[in-house]
Amino acid sequence: MSIVTLVSGGLDSTLVAKLAQEEGVRQHPLFIDYGQRARDRELAACKLAMSRLGLPDPAVAELGGYGRLIQSGLTDTSLHVLEDAFTPGRNMLFLLIAAAHAAQRGAEAVSIGLLHENTALFPDQTSHFLEQAQAMISLCMGREIRVLAPLSQFHKQDVVALAAEKGIADTYSCHMGDEEPCGACIACNEFKFEEK
Template sequence: MSIVTLVSGGLDSTLVACLAKEEGVHQYPLFVDYGQRARERELAACRTAMTRLGLPDPQVAELSGYGRLIRSGLTDTGLRVIEDAFTPGRNMLFLLTAAAHAMQMNADAVSIGLLHEDTSLFPDQTTAFLVDAEQMIERCMGRRIRVLAPLSMFHKHEVVELARSKGISGTYSCHLGGATPCMDCISCNEFKFKEN
């Protein structure tokens, strides 16, 4: 089996790549530049993570015009990173781009680092979205390309613990893109959990 792994340099996608490597799955890491504010730090962390995992340097899908057209707090410094965080169609863009790349590479699936549905804030983070996306991709591509979300049964604290046990470090998840995580954006806030 081979997959296109969507990687962002963040903890979730790095763990997804790590788990796939442990299972012996051949991977084509793909980083999507959708015009995000944190692009440079995300891509640097992504390249470092892939090197540490012994995976190829990620291909970069240069789609920054999307973020100029579809403005959100993740793409536009004039908008609020928390209140305006929803970027309509972002995860579909990721999956469609990854699926097209999978077609070119003759890969069987694409993988995305979405967590448990009860942590979802937006409609494109749900199980129903993933099911529908897989069907749409099959319709678009003319063949089935599976959509995998291997962390979909995990909550953030479980991801953090599993990543720690795998020795994953040096990831970058802040939407603002600063040298120090802001600890206020949605991604940073995911790390503020209570241990059970």
């Protein structure tokens, strides 16, 4: 089996790649540049993570125009990174690009690092969304391409514990893109919440 693994340089997607590697799945790592503030740090962390796992360098989908058109706190420095974090269509865009890449690579599935849906803040983070996305992707591609979310039963503390157990380190999960995590964005707040 082969899959396109959506990787961002963050803890969740790096763990997804590690788990697939342990299962002997052939992977085509894919990084999406959607115009996010943290693009450079995310991509650097992503390349480092794939190298440490012995996986290929990620292919990069350069879609920066999306972030200029569909502005949010994740893409526009004039907006608040927390209150304005919803980026409409982002996960569907990721899955569609990954599925098109999978179709050309002959891969059977795409994999995304979404967590348990009771942690979902946005409509494109739910099991219903994933089911509908898979149906639409298969229709668009003219063949079935499965959408996998191997962490869908995990909460952040589960991810943190399993990643530590597997030796995953030096990932980058802050939406601001600064050297030090901001402590205020959704990604940073996930980690703060789990420390309480």
